[in-house]
Amino acid sequence: xxxxxxxxxxxxxxxxxxxxxxxxxxxxxxxxxxxxxxxxxxxxxxxxxxxxxxxxxxxxxxxxxxxxxxxxxxxxxxxxxxxxxxxxxxxxxxxxxxxxxxxxxxxxxxxxxxx
Amino acid sequence: xxxxxxxxxxxxxxxxxxxxxxxxxxxxxxxxxxxxxxxxxxxxxxxxxxxxxxxxxxxxxxxxxxxxxxxxxxxxxxxxxxxxxxxxxxxxxxxxxxxxxxxxxxxxxxxxxx
Numbered sequence: 001x002x003x004x005x006x007x008x009x010x011x012x013x014x015x016x017x018x019x020x021x022x023x024x025x026x027x028x029x030x031x032x033x034x035x036x037x038x039x040x041x042x043x044x045x046x047x048x049x050x051x052x053x054x055x056x057x058x059x060x061x062x063x064x065x066x067x068x069x070x071x072x073x074x075x076x077x078x079x080x081x082x083x084x085x086x087x088x089x090x091x092x093x094x095x096x097x098x099x100x101x102x103x104x105x106x107x108x109x110x111x112x113x114x115x
Numbered sequence: 116x117x118x119x120x121x122x123x124x125x126x127x128x129x130x131x132x133x134x135x136x137x138x139x140x141x142x143x144x145x146x147x148x149x150x151x152x153x154x155x156x157x158x159x160x161x162x163x164x165x166x167x168x169x170x171x172x173x174x175x176x177x178x179x180x181x182x183x184x185x186x187x188x189x190x191x192x193x194x195x196x197x198x199x200x201x202x203x204x205x206x207x208x209x210x211x212x213x214x215x216x217x218x219x220x221x222x223x224x225x226x227x228x229x
Contacts, residue, residue, distance in 0.1 A: 041221060042219045042222045048216060101208060102206070103161050104161070104217060
């Protein structure tokens with residue numbers, strides 16, 4: 001079965017370190033998204049991509065970067081981790097446009113703690 | 116900008132009780148509306164959707180009707196079960212082809228007890 005996987009599922013790091021969260025999907029979806037989930041804020045979009053070599057900033061992109069070198073992967077990098085980036089991060093993917101617009105498939109999440 | 120407002124939680128109900136979770140939206144165009152559900156320790160998954168006014172989305176006993184006149188998409192279920200305990204997110208997307216991103220509400224936690 002097609003799926004979307006995130007790794008690591010849990011990570012503890014220190015302020016100032018670089019961290020990369022991996023996201024891999026086998027749906028062959030063009031669209032991929034990174035969200036963070038925080039109490040009281042719901043899900044907020046960090047970065048998204050509509051295809052290989054395409055990346056776009058979301059509403060909370062400061063301190064994060066992504067790259068899309070193939071269809072399957074969209075790694076999220078925290079250049080210099082800050083305590084404010086302690087959160088649960090979700091990767092999602094979807095088909096591009098059409099009747100299934102808005103139907104996202106989510107990974108299980110990566111819980112990041114920055115000390 | 117586009118936004119979604121959900122009722123504050125948590126909502127605590129006894130098994131077999133009737134559920135309503137309110138959701139209203141603000142959008143500049145004609146959005147499609149969604150309810151996503153997040154079970155403990157998992158990612159979100161699509162529960163139901165409606166793409167135009169007066170459409171009713173339904174799945175697993177849950178229903179929501181797209182009400183353009185009141186800009187609402189309230190989630191209902193006639194008889195909840197303990198297994199329905201989860202966080203429910205209302206969301207919208209503007210149908211602008213591939214340049215479309217979901218806007219989520221803050222989520223409403225539902226706790227169902229025996």
